[in-house]
Amino acid sequence: MSILLLVILSAKAQENEDSVIYELKPITVSEAYMADDSAPIPYQNLNMNALEVRNTGQEPSFLLSETPSMTVYSDAGSYQGYSYIRLRGIDQTRINMTLDGVPLNEPEDQGVYFSNYPDFLNSVSKVQIQRGVGTTKNGIASFAGSLQFNSPRLFDDSSSTSFGLGYGSFQSYRAYAEHKSRKRNKSLYLRGSWLNSDGYKHRSANSSKSVFYGAGIYNKKNKFKLIGFAGNQQNELAWLGVSQSKIDEDPRANANTQENDEFTQSLTQLQHEYLLNDRMTISSSIYYNYLEGNYDFDLNNYLGMPSTSEMLNYAFQSHFIGGFSNVNFKTNKVEWTAGIHLNTYSREHIGSDNTAGRLYKNTGYKPEQSAFAKMSYALWDELTLFADIQYRHTSFDYEGSVPFDKMDWSFVNPKGGVTYRPQENMDIYFSVGKTGREPTRNDLFGGWDDLQADDSGAPLLSISDPEYVVDYELGIRINRKDASLAINLYHMDFDNEIVLNGQFGPNGLVLNSNVDKSTRQGIEANFVCNAVRTLTFETNLSLNRSEIEQQSENFDPILTPAVIINQDVSYTRKHFETGIGLRYQSSSYIDFANENEIDDYLLVNWRASYKFKRVTLSAFINNVTDIIYYNNGYVDFDGTNKYFVQAPRNYYGMITYSF
Numbered sequence: 001m002s003i004l005l006l007v008i009l010s011a012k013a014q015e016n017e018d019s020v021i022y023e024l025k026p027i028t029v030s031e032a033y034m035a036d037d038s039a040p041i042p043y044q045n046l047n048m049n050a051l052e053v054r055n056t057g058q059e060p061s062f063l064l065s066e067t068p069s070m071t072v073y074s075d076a077g078s079y080q081g082y083s084y085i086r087l088r089g090i091d092q093t094r095i096n097m098t099l100d101g102v103p104l105n106e107p108e109d110q111g112v113y114f115s116n117y118p119d120f121l122n123s124v125s126k127v128q129i130q131r132g133v134g135t136t137k138n139g140i141a142s143f144a145g146s147l148q149f150n151s152p153r154l155f156d157d158s159s160s161t162s163f164g165l166g167y168g169s170f171q172s173y174r175a176y177a178e179h180k181s182r183k184r185n186k187s188l189y190l191r192g193s194w195l196n197s198d199g200y201k202h203r204s205a206n207s208s209k210s211v212f213y214g215a216g217i218y219n220k221k222n223k224f225k226l227i228g229f230a231g232n233q234q235n236e237l238a239w240l241g242v243s244q245s246k247i248d249e250d251p252r253a254n255a256n257t258q259e260n261d262e263f264t265q266s267l268t269q270l271q272h273e274y275l276l277n278d279r280m281t282i283s284s285s286i287y288y289n290y291l292e293g294n295y296d297f298d299l300n301n302y303l304g305m306p307s308t309s310e311m312l313n314y315a316f317q318s319h320f321i322g323g324f325s326n327v328n329f330k331t332n333k334v335e336w337t338a339g340i341h342l343n344t345y346s347r348e349h350i351g352s353d354n355t356a357g358r359l360y361k362n363t364g365y366k367p368e369q370s371a372f373a374k375m376s377y378a379l380w381d382e383l384t385l386f387a388d389i390q391y392r393h394t395s396f397d398y399e400g401s402v403p404f405d406k407m408d409w410s411f412v413n414p415k416g417g418v419t420y421r422p423q424e425n426m427d428i429y430f431s432v433g434k435t436g437r438e439p440t441r442n443d444l445f446g447g448w449d450d451l452q453a454d455d456s457g458a459p460l461l462s463i464s465d466p467e468y469v470v471d472y473e474l475g476i477r478i479n480r481k482d483a484s485l486a487i488n489l490y491h492m493d494f495d496n497e498i499v500l501n502g503q504f505g506p507n508g509l510v511l512n513s514n515v516d517k518s519t520r521q522g523i524e525a526n527f528v529c530n531a532v533r534t535l536t537f538e539t540n541l542s543l544n545r546s547e548i549e550q551q552s553e554n555f556d557p558i559l560t561p562a563v564i565i566n567q568d569v570s571y572t573r574k575h576f577e578t579g580i581g582l583r584y585q586s587s588s589y590i591d592f593a594n595e596n597e598i599d600d601y602l603l604v605n606w607r608a609s610y611k612f613k614r615v616t617l618s619a620f621i622n623n624v625t626d627i628i629y630y631n632n633g634y635v636d637f638d639g640t641n642k643y644f645v646q647a648p649r650n651y652y653g654m655i656t657y658s659f
Contacts, residue, residue, distance in 0.1 A: 029225070029271045029283045030101040030150055032326040032337045033137050034128055038376050038384045040417030040429035041134050042475055042488040044068075044526060046127040050570075053577065053609060056166055056620065056652050057119045057174035057195050059083035064147065066566045067129055068488075068524035069542040071559070071585065073632035075238040076199030077252075077647045078170050079622075081206035082115050082235065084632075087131065088492070088520055089546055089560025089588075090144035091500075093440060096137045097147045100227065101324060102269050102287045103139025104149075107345045107366040107394075108318075108441040110140045115208065116265040116291070117231030119176060119193035123212035126150035131524065132471040132490055133415060133433040136372040136390040138324055138341045141411070141437035143469060151227040152180070154187035154216035161659055168620070168652030172197035189214035189227075200647040201238045201254040208233035223273040230266035237261060237295065239508070240302070241634055241642025251628065251645055257301045259311070263293030281328045289320035291347075302508055304638060311354045314449055314507065318347035322368075338373040349449055360450040362400030364441055369393050374415075382422065386431070388415040394438060402453045407444075409466050411436035417473075427477045434470045439463045439498060443512050447505015463514060468495040482531040491521040499548065500558055502592050502635060510634070518557070520546040534573050540566040559632065561588040561600075578608040590633040596641050601629035614659050620652040 035043040044067055054063055058079035065072035065085060074083040085092050093110040097103075104112045114120050121127075131145040159181045167173045176193040191212045198205045210231035217224050240255035247253060269287040276282060294315035301307045322343025329336045344367045351359045374388035390413040398404040417431025445451050446462035454460050475488035494517070501513040522544035530536040542564040546557050563586040570579030583603040590596050604625050609618040626649040633643040 029273060029285050029326075030098070030148065032283065032328060032339055033098065033101055033135060033148060035130055035135055037427050037477065037479075038378075038386070038419050039135065040386050040419045040431035040473070041130060042132060042473055042486070042490070042524060043128055043130045043134070044486070046129070048124075048126065051121065051127070053579075053618070054607065055121055056168070056618075056654055057122065057176070057193065060114050060121050061085045063121065064127075064129070066540060066568070066581070066583070068526060068540045069131060069522070069544065069564065071561065071564065071631065073644050074646070075644070076197070076201050076204035076206065077238075077645055078172065078197055078200040078204075078650070079647075080115075080118070080172060080195060080197040080208075081199060081204065082113070082239065086559060087144040088490075088522070089544060089557055090520075094141070094143035094437065095145055095147060096140055096142040097149070098137060098139060099149045099267070100151050100269060100271065101138055101285060102267065102289075103320075103322070103343070104267075105140045106291070106318065106347075107140070107320065107343075107368065108347050108364050108396075110440050113263070113265075115206070115233050115235070116263045116293075117210045117212075117229050117267075118195045118208040118233060119174065119191075119210055120149075120212075120229070122176060122178070122193060123152055123189075123191050123229070124149045125153045131488070132473050132492070133413070133435045133469065135415070136374060136388055136413070138370070139368075141392075141413075141435050143435060143437050143467075151225075152189045152212070152214050154182070154189060154214055154225060155218060155223070157187075158182065162656055163658075164654060164656040166618075166652060166654035169647070169650035170198045170200055172652065174654075185218050187214070187216040199236070199238065200252060200645075200650075202250075202252050203236045203254050203256070203258075204238035205236045206233065221275050223271075225271040226269070227271070228266065228268040230264070232262070232264045234262045235260065241632075241636070241644055243640050243642055247643065247645055251648070255301075255642070257298045257307050259296040259298055261293065261295030263291065265289070265291045265293075279330055282325065283328070284323070284325040286323040287321070289318075291316065291318045291320075297508060309355070313352045313354065315350040315352070316347055318345065320345045333378040334375065336373070336375045338371075340371045341368070343368050351449055360401065362398065362450055365395075365397040365399075367395060382420060384419045384421075386415075386417045386419065388433075389413065396438075396441070396444070398451060400451055402451045402459050403457070404451065404459055407464065409436075409438040411466070425479045429473070429475055429477075431473045432470065433473075434468065436466050436468045437498075438466045439512075442505065442509055443498060447507055447509055447511050449507050463498060463512060465496055465514060467498045467514070469493065469497070470495075483529040484527070486524075486526045488524045489522075490524070492519065494518040494520075497548075502558075504637060515548050515550045517549040518547065520544065520557075520560075522546075534571055536568075536570045536572070538566075538568045540564075555592060555594050556589055558589050558591065558634075561586045563600075575611040576609070579606070581605045581607075585631065590641070591635045596633075596635055598630045598633045598643065601627060601631070603627070603629065614657055616656045616658075618654040618656075620654075621649065622652070623647060623649045625649075 061072045061083040178191040212229040214227040237259040297312040324341035326339035370392040372390035395408045397406040413435040415433030419429040443463040452460045472491045503511040525541040565584040567582045586600045606621045630643040
C-alpha cells in the first residue's frame with residue numbers, strides 16, 4: 001500500500017513540477033528529536049567519515065563504545081553476532097533507539113538486536129547520542145540516553161555505486177554492494193550485505209544478510225521518502241558465561257551446547273514533509289516492523305546437568321505498526337515543535353520441546369500513545385531558554401492459559417534548561433528532566449515466557465511498578481576550527497529503579513528487582529584536536545560514581561566501571577590514513593555483594609587505509625598486545641563466577657571499489 005501511495009504521489013508531483021529543478025535539501029522527519037548547540041543537554045554527533053573508516057560490518061555496539069560512558073561486550077567474543085551496550089552502567093533496554101524517529105526497541109522486552117539487520121551502520125547518514133533523559137523521543141523511555149540514526153540522504157547525495165569485500169580472523173568476511181542515484185526530483189538508494197563469522201568461541205558462528213533501500217521524490221512543497229531494511233541472521237549461541245577454570249583450559253570454550261537461533265526482521269517507513277510556509281513545516285511518518293524467529297534452550301545444560309537429546313525452543317512473531325506527526329515553527333528567536341505518536345504492537349510466543357511438541361502459546365499486546373511539545377526561546381543573543389514536556393501512555397495485555405487484567409502506565413515527562421553563550425563557539429548549559437519507565441514483560445513475569453499462576457489461579461507477577469529518574473546535567477561546549485571540547489557533569493536520582501539482582505529466570509534471562517534509592521553521577525568529556533594538519537587526537541573520558549541504597553545498606557551497581565578512557569590518534573597524508581585506538585576500562589563488580597569483579601584492561605587497536613583512484617585498501621589489527629580480558633560477567637546460581645572472554649589479537653582486511 002505504501003509503495004502504491006508513493007507511486008501515485010510521484011506521478012502527481014511530476015505532473016505539477018515536471019519542468020522545474022529545485023534546491024535539494026535533506027528530509028527533516030527526525031529533526032524534531034535531534035539536539036543542537038542551543039539544547040541544554042549532553043549530545044554527540046558522530047563523525048561519519050571517521051566511522052566509515054572504522055566500519056567493517058561489525059556490530060554497531062563496538063563503534064558506539066568509543067564514546068563517553070559506553071561499555072560493550074559480545075557473546076561470541078568477536079565483532080559479529082550478538083553484542084550489548086550499557087550507558088552510564090545502564091543496560092540497553094533503557095536506551096531509546098530510533099531510525100528517522102521510528103522506534104527500534106521492541107516494546108515488550110524494550111531491547112534492540114542489531115544482529116537481526118547486520119551492516120546497519122553502512123546505510124546510516126547520521127548518528128546522534130544523547131546521554132541522560134535528553135529531548136523527547138518516540139518509543140521507550142530515554143532512561144540512560146538515546147541513539148538516533150538517520151537513513152541515507154536521498155536529496156543531497158550524488159549518484160554512485162560501490163562494492164566492498166573484507167576478510168579476517170575466525171573466518172570472518174563481509175561482502176556488500178551499494179547504489180545511489182538521483183535524477184531531477186527523484187532519488188533511489190539500495191544496499192545489500194552478506195556477513196559471516198565462525199566467532200572466537202567454539203561453535204559461535206554467525207551467518208547473516210541484509211538489505212537497505214530508499215526512494216524519494218519532492219517538489220516545492222512536499223517531500224516523500226520510502227525507506228526500509230530487512231535482515232536475516234543465524235547464530236550458534238554463546239550467551240552463557242564461562243568459568244575461569246574452563247577458560248584456563250581453553251580460552252575459546254563455549255558453555256552453550258548445540259543451541260541455535262534464526263531471526264528475520266524488516267522495517268518499512270513512509271515519510272512526508274510539507275512546507276506550509278517559510279516558518280512552518282509539518283512532518284509525518286507511518287511504519288511497520290515485522291519480526292519472526294526462534295532460539296533453542298538446553299535446560300539441562302543451563303542447570304548444570306548432563307545434556308540429553310531434549311531441547312526447548314522459544315519462537316516469536318511480532319507486528320509493530322505506528323505513525324507520528326510533528327509540526328515545527330521557527331523564527332529568529334523562537335523554535336516550537338509539537339507532535340503525536342501512536343502505535344500498536346503484538347507478539348506471539350510459542351514454547352515447544354523437540355520430543356513433547358508444543359508446550360504453550362500466548363500473545364502479548366502493548367500499544368502506546370504519546371504527545372509532546374518543546375520550545376526554545378532566545379531571551380537575548382547570549383541566553384536561550386528551553387522547555388520540553390511529553391505525555392506517554394502505554395498498556396500491556398495478555399492472552400494465554402492464565403487470566404490477566406490489562407495493565408496501564410501513564411507518564412508525564414517534563415524537561416527544562418538554559419544555554420548561555422558568553423562568546424562565539426562556546427555554550428554553557430544546565431538542564432533538569434524527569435522521565436518514567438514501565439517494566440519489561442520479563443520483569444512482569446519473573447523470567448517466565450509463559451505466565452505462571454498461584455494455587456488460586458491468579459497470575460504470578462513479579463515487578464509491576466514503574467521506575468523514575470530525575471536527571472541533572474551541567475556542561476560546556478567549545479567548538480573551534482582546529483579543536484573542540486565538551487565537558488559534562490551529571491547527577492541521576494532514581495526512584496524505584498529496576499536493577500539486576502544477580503538471579504536468573506527459568507528461560508536463562510537475568511532477573512531484576514526494584515531498589516529503594518539509587519544515584520549515578522559522573523563527569524564525561526570529549527576532546528578533539530586537529531591543530532596539526534596531518535594529525536588528529538580524540539579523547540573520550542568518563543568518570544562514574546554510582547550507589548544503590550537497599551534496606552539501609554549501600555553498594556555499587558554491577559557492570560559500572562568508575563573510569564573509561566578512549567584515546568584515538570590518527571595520521572592522514574594525501575591518500576593514506578593510519579590510526580591507533582586505545583581503550584582503558586577500570587574494574588567493575590559483577591555481584592550485588594561487591595565481592596566479585598572483572599579486572600581492568602587496556603585494549604590497543606590499529607588501522608590503516610590507502611585510497612588509490614577508485615579503490616580503497618584497509619587493514620585492521622585488533623587487540624594488538626594480545627591481552628586476555630573480560631568486559632562482562634556474573635555470579636551463577638551455584639556461586640561460580642562466569643566470564644565473557646573477548647578475542648585475542650585478530651586481523652581484518654578490506655577492499656572497496658567506488659565509481
